[in-house]
Amino acid sequence: MLSEAEERVKAVEKNRMRNILSVICFLLFSCSSAFSINEVESSLLVHKATTQIDDQLYIGINFKIAPDWHIYWKYPGDAGLPTRVKWDTPKGVTVSELLWPAPETFSQNESMVGYGYSNETVLLAKVTIPEGQSIGNISGQVNWLGCSKSLCVPGKSTLTIPVSDLINPKEQNSKDLSFWIKQLPQAEHGEVFTEEIKVTRSGVNSSANLVLTWQIAPLKVEWYPELGQFLALKDLKIINKDTTTILAFDLEHLSGSKAEILNSTAVAHFNNGDKRSFNLPIDLVN
Numbered sequence: 001m002l003s004e005a006e007e008r009v010k011a012v013e014k015n016r017m018r019n020i021l022s023v024i025c026f027l028l029f030s031c032s033s034a035f036s037i038n039e040v041e042s043s044l045l046v047h048k049a050t051t052q053i054d055d056q057l058y059i060g061i062n063f064k065i066a067p068d069w070h071i072y073w074k075y076p077g078d079a080g081l082p083t084r085v086k087w088d089t090p091k092g093v094t095v096s097e098l099l100w101p102a103p104e105t106f107s108q109n110e111s112m113v114g115y116g117y118s119n120e121t122v123l124l125a126k127v128t129i130p131e132g133q134s135i136g137n138i139s140g141q142v143n144w145l146g147c148s149k150s151l152c153v154p155g156k157s158t159l160t161i162p163v164s165d166l167i168n169p170k171e172q173n174s175k176d177l178s179f180w181i182k183q184l185p186q187a188e189h190g191e192v193f194t195e196e197i198k199v200t201r202s203g204v205n206s207s208a209n210l211v212l213t214w215q216i217a218p219l220k221v222e223w224y225p226e227l228g229q230f231l232a233l234k235d236l237k238i239i240n241k242d243t244t245t246i247l248a249f250d251l252e253h254l255s256g257s258k259a260e261i262l263n264s265t266a267v268a269h270f271n272n273g274d275k276r277s278f279n280l281p282i283d284l285v286n
Helices: 004-030 163-167 178-182
Strands: 040-047 057-065 071-077 084-088 104-107 113-117 120-128 137-147 152-162 193-202 205-214 220-225 231-241 244-253 264-269 275-279
Touching: 040 137, 040 152, 057 137, 071 137, 071 220, 084 120, 120 178, 137 163, 152 163, 220 231, 220 244
Parallel strands: none
Antiparallel strands: 040 057, 057 120, 071 113, 084 137, 104 113, 137 152, 193 205, 205 244, 220 264, 231 244, 264 275
């Protein structure tokens, strides 16, 4: 059993290692031309709905990932780099921040956990085009880190699509992305579950206890926190019993932390094979 001081040292060292690994990954990006590998392929698609979900115009970066490889979520976990895109658009055209489907968990070694995607995923964005605008291109500079159990390789691509193709999608660069849109975490969850959240703080440590009460009992519940640079997670416990999920964990606020909200995603798997994900922000102050 580790003492409180030893636990704190362990959390700080783990966070330091995460930062060191992220710097190494950044340096790898800067010399990615030294690598040539096709374990991750990317393309830009326009959402062409066969059944209407909403009135939004979506584009999606489609990643096809080789077996036993993965890329990273917006918070990569204990090591790695988040997938990034920088958009260049004609005047008046806007593209939202990336919209992320719920990730999966993978083990990076005995003690490090990563969050990301394997096989295939689509990272979405909403596009707004002024009425009458049909000239110019939308371009995205995409960077990712592809990893297997033994190797990580940075990748990048420049993806371009004419604005006119968003207005009148062409067969070669359009696809019904409804499946991926439905994988996005939902902001409203009152009809699926209710939550009770209690957070207490003592010095640099916070303890959180969440009780989720589901309308229908899930088979499994996963939880993905966006810890960032200044929070260290300790002693996570997820207990499922019938229609109740108890989520308990400790946080250490590392030097420089001003975190007031911990954003996270809860993912529930149900008997019928359905998987649903929800935004679950946690107030660390009140």
